[in-house]
Amino acid sequence: MEEILSVQGVNVYYGAIHAIKDVSLTVNEGEIVTLIGANGAGKSTTLQTISGLLRSKTGDIRFCGQSIVHLPSHKIVERGIAQVPEGRRIFLQMTVQENLEMGAFTRSGGVEKDLERVYALFPRLLERKKQIAGTLSGGEQQMLAMGRALMSHPKLMMLDEPSMGLAPILVEQVFSIIRQLHDEGTTILLVEQNAQMALSVADRAYVMETGKITLQGTGAELAQSDQVKKAYLGG
Amino acid sequence: MNRLKLDRSLRRDYLTYAFVIVAYVILQVFSGTKGFSPTLRGQLVPICAYVVMAMSLNLTVGILGELSLGHAGFMSVGAFSGAIAAAALQNAVPSPGLRLAIALVIGAIFAGIVGTVISVPVLRLNGDYLAIVTLAFGQIIKSLIENLYVGVDAAGLHFSFLKPHITLAQGGRMILNGPMGIPNIGKISTFLAGFILIMLTLFIIFNLVRSRAGRAIMALRDNRIAAESVGINVTKYKMMAFVTSAALAGAAGALFALGQNTIVAAKFDFNTSILILVFVVLGGLGNMFGSIIAAAALTILPEALRGFADYRMLIYAVVLILVMLGTNSPQLKGLLKKLVPGKKGEEV
Ligand SMILES: Nc1ncnc2c1ncn2[C@@H]1O[C@H](COP(=O)(O)OP(=O)(O)O)[C@@H](O)[C@H]1O
Numbered sequence: 001m002e003e004i005l006s007v008q009g010v011n012v013y014y015g016a017i018h019a020i021k022d023v024s025l026t027v028n029e030g031e032i033v034t035l036i037g038a039n040g041a042g043k044s045t046t047l048q049t050i051s052g053l054l055r056s057k058t059g060d061i062r063f064c065g066q067s068i069v070h071l072p073s074h075k076i077v078e079r080g081i082a083q084v085p086e087g088r089r090i091f092l093q094m095t096v097q098e099n100l101e102m103g104a105f106t107r108s109g110g111v112e113k114d115l116e117r118v119y120a121l122f123p124r125l126l127e128r129k130k131q132i133a134g135t136l137s138g139g140e141q142q143m144l145a146m147g148r149a150l151m152s153h154p155k156l157m158m159l160d161e162p163s164m165g166l167a168p169i170l171v172e173q174v175f176s177i178i179r180q181l182h183d184e185g186t187t188i189l190l191v192e193q194n195a196q197m198a199l200s201v202a203d204r205a206y207v208m209e210t211g212k213i214t215l216q217g218t219g220a221e222l223a224q225s226d227q228v229k230k231a232y233l234g235g
Numbered sequence: 236m237n238r239l240k241l242d243r244s245l246r247r248d249y250l251t252y253a254f255v256i257v258a259y260v261i262l263q264v265f266s267g268t269k270g271f272s273p274t275l276r277g278q279l280v281p282i283c284a285y286v287v288m289a290m291s292l293n294l295t296v297g298i299l300g301e302l303s304l305g306h307a308g309f310m311s312v313g314a315f316s317g318a319i320a321a322a323a324l325q326n327a328v329p330s331p332g333l334r335l336a337i338a339l340v341i342g343a344i345f346a347g348i349v350g351t352v353i354s355v356p357v358l359r360l361n362g363d364y365l366a367i368v369t370l371a372f373g374q375i376i377k378s379l380i381e382n383l384y385v386g387v388d389a390a391g392l393h394f395s396f397l398k399p400h401i402t403l404a405q406g407g408r409m410i411l412n413g414p415m416g417i418p419n420i421g422k423i424s425t426f427l428a429g430f431i432l433i434m435l436t437l438f439i440i441f442n443l444v445r446s447r448a449g450r451a452i453m454a455l456r457d458n459r460i461a462a463e464s465v466g467i468n469v470t471k472y473k474m475m476a477f478v479t480s481a482a483l484a485g486a487a488g489a490l491f492a493l494g495q496n497t498i499v500a501a502k503f504d505f506n507t508s509i510l511i512l513v514f515v516v517l518g519g520l521g522n523m524f525g526s527i528i529a530a531a532a533l534t535i536l537p538e539a540l541r542g543f544a545d546y547r548m549l550i551y552a553v554v555l556i557l558v559m560l561g562t563n564s565p566q567l568k569g570l571l572k573k574l575v576p577g578k579k580g581e582e583v
């Protein structure tokens with residue numbers, strides 16, 4: 001399998017706070033890789049550094065063989081990394097369809113076909129395509145944020161806690177979509193606090209604690225690890 | 236369905252253009268008649284200038300969603316650069332219409348440049364900080380111009396900062412005298428020029444808003460983090476809206492200045508910035524038609540009430556409150572929505 005993303009020795013600070021320390025990770029083409037850890041561990045900071053919203057003082061980030069560490073965030077989206085930010089950030093005043101169309105902002109043409117694909121994946125969105133996004137339920141908003149990210153044809157899709165604040169049945173739905181995207185060949189970097197669900201879908205996983213990566217392995221390995229069981233799986 | 240929606244917003248644009256044209260023709264016809272009040276006739280050019288000011292600020296506040304408290308600063312830059320240019324070109328360009336056009340372009344360019352320069356620090360900030368910095372900007376511009384002296388002679392323009400002494404060759408004259416401003420401006424602004432500037436402003440704003448860039452700007456207003464995540468270049472699109480807004484205000488400033496006998500920097504102070512903001516808020520955020528009505532009505536009102544000198548401000552305040560209540564009452568809003576194109580709450 002070909003390496004698509006490689007993060008090497010990245011350090012990010014918020015003023016004096018050293019938020020992530022010497023973080024390194026890789027994602028191979030076609031994989032689901034998950035980054036799990038408690039609240040405040042530095043998971044979102046890691047994703048935002050990859051997508052160019054935060055800057056690392058050291059190290060390198062390579063995507064498809066090229067360094068992207070100095071690129072502005074809109075160029076990184078153009079290169080093919082889509083981020084679904086934490087907390088369902090959608091355009092509340094636009095309709096569902098307009099939200100999806102904004103997802104294709106960096107591209108021109110072919111939007112119709114992509115809309116069809118997203119609507120096939122999320123039939124709920126098709127039913128509500130003319131509805132103002134602010135009136136959607138939490139689960140629907142999460143679907144919309146994911147659908148919007150898909151509209152940019154990402155080579156790598158990064159999801160920041162897609163299950164946060166959702167009812168268990170909706171969490172199931174979100175994860176079944178993630179599996180489906182994986183089956184279609186989309187490469188995914190998934191950040192989660194819900195370790196159980198994340199490990200169940202992941203090919204490989206990293207555990208993050210207070211800004212450092214402390215464990216890594218295949219999803220199955222980590223699900224069996226005592227350390228992970230104790231800290232994240234309640235036993 | 237998407238097309239239908241587009242048609243509706245386009246129809247609103249055309250109605251706004253049509254309204255401006257009809258209003259211009261009616262006023263132009265009546266301003267020739269005897270019964271037309273001379274005060275109102277004198278107000279036609281300032282009304283046009285304030286209408287453009289309100290629409291341009293609405294681009295920053297309503298469409299981009301950033302609160303700016305220094306919009307009069309851009310008007311000032313346009314007013315002084317435009318008036319200086321017109322004075323300097325007095326002999327070179329004898330046609331007043333052409334001189335006015337050049338002055339408006341120069342006012343727009345200078346305000347656009349100043350807008351670009353201050354947008355670098357300003358657009359890194361959000362919300363309250365941005366408001367505070369734009370407020371300071373307005374005051375700084377005022378102080379700078381109050382200390383600027385400009386003279387012209389055969390060799391061209393001469394500038395001096397802080398020191399009022401400029402030695403000019405024979406036949407030379409002072410144009411700008413620091414705090415005394417520019418006296419004896421040859422009034423070359425016309426109602427027709429004001430009308431053209433309003434139409435041009437509408438054209439620029441509507442085309443920007445309906446473009447790909449416009450969608451990016453409105454997406455930024457709606458949710459900055461989401462906008463970044465879909466690959467919108469935040470700085471670029473914020474700057475585009477902000478600089479366009481500044482340049483239009485510069486043109487409005489030049490139009491205004493060249494319709495006055497005298498202009499002083501103190502005229503374009505914080506109160507003026509707030510006044511323009513009041514037009515925008517009353518007319519509705521993002522609603523250009525509303526800005527036109529609010530700016531025109533509230534510019535005429537104090538003049539029309541001059542006869543009731545003692546109660547003038549009282550009536551003005553009451554009208555302000557009524558309009559505010561009106562635009563916020565759902566019943567009235569519903570009624571207005573039926574009567575006028577694009578009332579508050581809808582984009583542009
Ligand atoms: N904007 C910020 N300013 C200062 N500190 C921050 C900011 N965002 C996050 N942090 C801190 O950085 C650390 C990592 O945060 P984050 O990446 O959001 O963690 P996670 O996503 O794993 O919950 C935390 O200690 C958090 O308090």
Ligand SMILES: [Mg+2]
Pocket residue numbers: 040043044045086161
């Ligand atoms: Mg987080």
